[in-house]
Amino acid sequence: MFSVRLALQVPFLTATSASLRQPLWTATVRNTKPVSKTLSQIQGYASESGSRASTLRRLKQTKTLKEQILAPAGESAFTAGKALVAGASVVGLGALCFYGLGLSNQVGAVDRAALWPDIVRHRIRDTYAYFGGSLIATVSAAVAVSRSPRMMNLMMRNSWLSLLGCMGAMIGSGMVCQAIPYREGFGAKQIAWLVHSAVVGSVIAPLTLLGGPILIRAACYTAGVVGGLSTLAVCAPSDKFLYMGGPLAMGLGVVFVSSIGTMFLPASTALGAGLYSVAMYGGLVLFGMFLLYDTQKIIYRAENHPVYASEPYDPVNNSVGIYLDTVNIFIRIAMILSGGGNRRK
Numbered sequence: 001m002f003s004v005r006l007a008l009q010v011p012f013l014t015a016t017s018a019s020l021r022q023p024l025w026t027a028t029v030r031n032t033k034p035v036s037k038t039l040s041q042i043q044g045y046a047s048e049s050g051s052r053a054s055t056l057r058r059l060k061q062t063k064t065l066k067e068q069i070l071a072p073a074g075e076s077a078f079t080a081g082k083a084l085v086a087g088a089s090v091v092g093l094g095a096l097c098f099y100g101l102g103l104s105n106q107v108g109a110v111d112r113a114a115l116w117p118d119i120v121r122h123r124i125r126d127t128y129a130y131f132g133g134s135l136i137a138t139v140s141a142a143v144a145v146s147r148s149p150r151m152m153n154l155m156m157r158n159s160w161l162s163l164l165g166c167m168g169a170m171i172g173s174g175m176v177c178q179a180i181p182y183r184e185g186f187g188a189k190q191i192a193w194l195v196h197s198a199v200v201g202s203v204i205a206p207l208t209l210l211g212g213p214i215l216i217r218a219a220c221y222t223a224g225v226v227g228g229l230s231t232l233a234v235c236a237p238s239d240k241f242l243y244m245g246g247p248l249a250m251g252l253g254v255v256f257v258s259s260i261g262t263m264f265l266p267a268s269t270a271l272g273a274g275l276y277s278v279a280m281y282g283g284l285v286l287f288g289m290f291l292l293y294d295t296q297k298i299i300y301r302a303e304n305h306p307v308y309a310s311e312p313y314d315p316v317n318n319s320v321g322i323y324l325d326t327v328n329i330f331i332r333i334a335m336i337l338s339g340g341g342n343r344r345k
Helices: 002-007 007-015 039-061 066-069 075-102 107-113 118-146 148-156 160-179 186-204 205-210 212-235 242-261 268-305 317-335
Strands: none
Touching: 002 317, 066 268, 075 160, 075 212, 075 268, 107 212, 107 268, 118 148, 118 186, 118 268, 118 317, 148 160, 148 186, 148 205, 160 186, 160 317, 186 205, 205 212, 205 317, 212 268, 212 317, 268 317
């Protein structure tokens, strides 16, 4: 699922950075030339007007599938997406209060933290240290690319070659990073990790065109969302969200297909608005749930990985999940703050 989560960023960013095409509707007006009409012609036209009007009404009422797909977008798709995010926020806040106040009779990770041995604490600490380092490297790469007109032009090209190149670079660097065995210190694994974070930062560099104030607000909101969901995952029972892997994979497939669809259908059409709403609002809720899942998976692996194993605990690979979740959440919050949730034009 890591590869799909990586590839998901590219088509969504490509669709949102491209300018909206005008609707494919144009009103056709028949050119008429003034001609002299006799009294009989006028009477004939009057007798046929009723049948023509009824025929036109039937044609207007029976739209083809193409006309329905390319119809101008309404507010229903974006309203449903906003309602989904609002409902998920209410459920998340309620769950955070329920588990945070200790109202559950099940034991969570926060209750076991006092009994953790030092090795478990070090594993979790190292994992979140690499997570923070990934974010710093990503931001640094995005800022560096944004200051280079040539690189920005390369990243903003709306072509299949650019799309496949960005997807290949992100997926390839991520696979190489995860394939290298982990060793303490600074080695090949850490170099591949920095390269992968820099590639992701380069791909999302076009977001800098939204402006500093919007990105700062998006970063603050993302920090609040990630902090709240991480707290919820720690306070909840240890296996509460570990069973969501199957449904999350199916939801990821739906959001990925919707992101691909936004490249072909502009958000100014009915179907395009629906796909864009699924990719943005549905993706925001989906990656919030992924964050719950990945956080509890980190804790589970840190607690249960053998001390004396052929392969040591890998904090780099375990940090990739929450890193990708955070990046995808940030992208969608930034687009919503920039007015991307009202892309109907």
